[in-house]
Amino acid sequence: MKYNELILNKQRKPNRVGRGISAGQGKTAGRGTKGQGARKSTPRPGFEGGQMPIYMRLPKLRGFKSKRPVVENVYTGQLDQIKKTIVDAPVLAEAGLISNAHIFVKLILKGEVKSKKTVKLPLASANAIKAIEKAGGTFEKTERLGRPAKKMSKQD
Numbered sequence: 623m624k625y626n627e628l629i630l631n632k633q634r635k636p637n638r639v640g641r642g643i644s645a646g647q648g649k650t651a652g653r654g655t656k657g658q659g660a661r662k663s664t665p666r667p668g669f670e671g672g673q674m675p676i677y678m679r680l681p682k683l684r685g686f687k688s689k690r691p692v693v694e695n696v697y698t699g700q701l702d703q704i705k706k707t708i709v710d711a712p713v714l715a716e717a718g719l720i721s722n723a724h725i726f727v728k729l730i731l732k733g734e735v736k737s738k739k740t741v742k743l744p745l746a747s748a749n750a751i752k753a754i755e756k757a758g759g760t761f762e763k764t765e766r767l768g769r770p771a772k773k774m775s776k777q778d
Contacts, residue, residue, distance in 0.1 A: 693726040693745065698753050699733015701741070710742040711767050724769050735759065 639651035653660040715723040728745035738758040
């Protein structure tokens with residue numbers, strides 16, 4: 623490589639505006655006269671001068687899906703409705719206390735536990751566990767019941 627073959631990017635100095643008439647960009651400094659564009663600050667992106675902006679006027683698209691797992695609550699007072707001594711998610715779903723057996727279920731203290739129950743759920747409040755143990759029952763923390771895998775049918 624030779625010195626005369628070097629390709630250099632000529633760096634231009636920034637234009638200093640508002641430094642007097644003789645400097646070329648004096649007085650209004652290239653901003654014109656008066657109006658919103660001549661002022662110091664510019665409005666935020668999407669601002670339409672007080673008119674309702676287009677991103678607010680247009681209807682929003684459907685289809686947002688929350689990634690947060692759904693947790694349904696079961697109260698200690700509802701446990702006496704169940705005849706079985708072992709209470710878990712499928713039993714609660716069968717009794718109609720939760721929508722299905724494959725969701726997170728949390729046991730919360732509200733009402734008394736009168737009978738001895740063995741509760742097997744993923745979540746429970748500390749006071750609900752105390753109430754179950756006071757009635758002579760036990761609480762076991764279990765994993766959420768997974769959904770069965772779909773069987774793929776062979777097409778010959």
